[in-house]
Amino acid sequence: MFGTPIFNNFLVYHGFRKRGYCYQWTEDLFLALDALKLKTLELHWGEAYAGTWRENNCLVVTAKGQPFERGMILEAWRHFGYLRWNLLLSDEDRYFENTKWAARVRSRAAAAKTSEPHLVSPFSGELQQLKEAASDGAH
Numbered sequence: 001m002f003g004t005p006i007f008n009n010f011l012v013y014h015g016f017r018k019r020g021y022c023y024q025w026t027e028d029l030f031l032a033l034d035a036l037k038l039k040t041l042e043l044h045w046g047e048a049y050a051g052t053w054r055e056n057n058c059l060v061v062t063a064k065g066q067p068f069e070r071g072m073i074l075e076a077w078r079h080f081g082y083l084r085w086n087l088l089l090s091d092e093d094r095y096f097e098n099t100k101w102a103a104r105v106r107s108r109a110a111a112a113k114t115s116e117p118h119l120v121s122p123f124s125g126e127l128q129q130l131k132e133a134a135s136d137g138a139h
Helices: 005-013 022-034 099-115 124-137
Strands: 041-048 056-063 072-075 084-087
Touching (some): 022 041, 022 056, 041 099
Antiparallel strands (some): 041 056, 056 072, 072 084
16 A cells, blocks of 8 residues: 555545455455454454545454453554554544444355365375374474
């Protein structure tokens, strides 16, 4: 990302870049962390100014069982692709949780994963044997 976030949006809107809207940064970060199957943290979708030209999305991370408002913002759009974090309540924008959008992102990712072709390598048996041999030698 280069220039300002708004300039980046201009580039995406006009097709000079394929991706880069704030919700795309958030989706990518959300799915990457969700894939870790975290046990002590929960991931939430946060949005400010929803439905307006100022809309911004972020990932909010909380300790398991804690309310959204006690979370920490993780987002990369505002600072040109560099991860930014701060407590939700200390941010200059007021974020609200959108559980429906988070569920939608997860379900789209799951659907895309199941529709990917699964290629079987003629070497998969040998690879499995190598993995087993390596794990046996490590003990």
